[in-house]
Amino acid sequence: MTLVKFNHQPVKTFSSLVDDIFNGKFINRDFATSDFFGSHTPVNISETKEAYVLDVVAPGLAKEDFKIKLDAQTLTISAEKKVEQKEETDKHIRREYSFRSFSRSFNLDENVDAEKINAKYDNGVLKLTLPKKEAKQEAVKEITVA
Secondary structure (H helix, E strand, O other): OOOOOOOOOOOOHHHHHOOOOOOOOOOOOOOOHHHHHOOOOOOEEEEEOOOEEEEEEOOOOHHHHHEEEEEEEEEEEEEEEEEEEEEEOOOOEEEEEEEEEEEEEHHHOOOOOHHHOOOEEEOOEEEEEEEOOOOOOOOOOOHHHH
């Protein structure tokens, strides 16, 4: 006896396949949309002896598009980019608007030195370095017995 797996989907016509392609069911036509990475922009966080390092993957942006704010112990990284393309010919006018934005917030540890945080954007990756405060060594206190 041979087992046969049956697919209950109806047979697609050529026109329905073409419709699916242009409606984005097979490919993502615009990789610059905020849905490209899902609901969150990817962030890699690593720790060294001296600092925490955040790598935010954000290709296609300029360093001017980023806003980084520190409010109390909450670090917020956001970006916004608007693009307008306009193409005019004798018989056809086309305009395309593109909008991309994201915002991520992180609660910082109390041993992060907020005054020395720096950021650098290179090759589509925003790199934030969050230096650690120097550990304060408590002075040895001698207590005399009365």
